Amino acid sequence: MAxxxxxxxxxxxxxxxxxxxxxxLVRRVSETLAFRAQGPGRRVVDIGFFxxxxxxxxxxxxxxxxxxxxxxxLVAEMLHRxxxxxxxxxxxxVNDAICVGAEPISFLDYxxxxxxxxxxxxxxxxxxxxxxxxxxxxxxxxxxSQIPDIVKGHGPGAGLDLVGMCAGIVPLDRIxxxxxxAPGDVIVGVRSSxxxxxxxxxxxxxxxxxxxxxxxxxxxxxxRTPPQNLEAEMAVLGAALLEEDALVAAAExxxxxxFYKEAHRQIFSAMVALYKSSVAVDFVTLxxxxxxxxxxxxxxxxxxxxTLTSVVR
Numbered sequence: 001m002a003x004x005x006x007x008x009x010x011x012x013x014x015x016x017x018x019x020x021x022x023x024x025l026v027r028r029v030s031e032t033l034a035f036r037a038q039g040p041g042r043r044v045v046d047i048g049f050f051x052x053x054x055x056x057x058x059x060x061x062x063x064x065x066x067x068x069x070x071x072x073x074l075v076a077e078m079l080h081r082x083x084x085x086x087x088x089x090x091x092x093x094v095n096d097a098i099c100v101g102a103e104p105i106s107f108l109d110y111x112x113x114x115x116x117x118x119x120x121x122x123x124x125x126x127x128x129x130x131x132x133x134x135x136x137x138x139x140x141x142x143x144x145s146q147i148p149d150i151v152k153g154h155g156p157g158a159g160l161d162l163v164g165m166c167a168g169i170v171p172l173d174r175i176x177x178x179x180x181x182a183p184g185d186v187i188v189g190v191r192s193s194x195x196x197x198x199x200x201x202x203x204x205x206x207x208x209x210x211x212x213x214x215x216x217x218x219x220x221x222x223x224r225t226p227p228q229n230l231e232a233e234m235a236v237l238g239a240a241l242l243e244e245d246a247l248v249a250a251a252e253x254x255x256x257x258x259f260y261k262e263a264h265r266q267i268f269s270a271m272v273a274l275y276k277s278s279v280a281v282d283f284v285t286l287x288x289x290x291x292x293x294x295x296x297x298x299x300x301x302x303x304x305x306x307t308l309t310s311v312v313r
Contacts, residue, residue, distance in 0.1 A: 050096035063102030067092040068163035077154040078215040086127020093166035101176035102168030109142035114159030
């Protein structure tokens with residue numbers, strides 16, 4: 001490895017926004033806001049957040065966002081398996097809408113393809129359906145574009161790009177932009193089940209090119225049952241990379257009262273378990289216990305958890 005250039009996003013050809021010259025694009029398209037400066041269609045959330053919001057009524061906003069599966073489709077092409085990337089397409093978008101406090105309600109898909117086959121489209125449709133069911137959104141339309149001169153894939157005729165657009169609703173006085181975040185707040189996160197749809201360009205370079213691994217290679221290190229056939233390839237590297245995006249039902253996530261009740265139930269349950277085991281209850285042991293339970297893991301807000309632990313002392 002000595003003398004070799006470190007593997008990173010830049011070495012894989014992925015540039016940051018300043019290198020792309022994104023500011024010039026944003027500056028020009030932002031000038032279009034003058035076309036809807038007042039009333040329905042007025043932008044109320046600046047560019048730079050995961051989703052934008054425009055005014056619909058004096059009290060209601062429409063959240064809009066778009067995202068795609070990215071180079072994860074190349075892994076799908078390698079395995080000839082397309083039934084999970086539709087879930088990713090939905091998840092990447094509805095999760096962005098949730099970030100600003102919106103409830104996703106509708107979805108559109110766009111498929112750019114080199115050479116369509118009924119089998120491939122059927123698999124993509126299954127994933128889109130599964131994602132929509134989890135997110136509780138309706139897929140109200142979409143577009144398929146056959147552009148073999150532009151889209152090229154991993155193999156002959158296999159080129160594919162999958163993109164979506166999500167619409168959500170949010171009361172204008174309940175938009176979440178992070179301006180209320182303050183020291184002492186609790187930060188929680190959901191344990192990731194894999195790479196999902198972010199960073200696949202770097203992951204593919206690291207695993208397949210630099211690491212010399214194959215997408216159909218069995219990996220006992222993944223801790224999964226070895227495959228008996230392609231459909232059951234639970235321990236295959238490529239299948240692990242195809243692990244679909246985590247997707248939380250928006251209605252449940254946005255129901256703050258239910259969320260906090262469940263959070264307190266989980267935390268107090270963990271505290272009782274520690275107490276019965278004669279383990280000192282503090283921030284570190286409580287965090288470790290929550291990790292073992294595979295639930296939301298507190299990674300910040302020590303003062304908050306310390307207050308909770310003092311209740312049982």
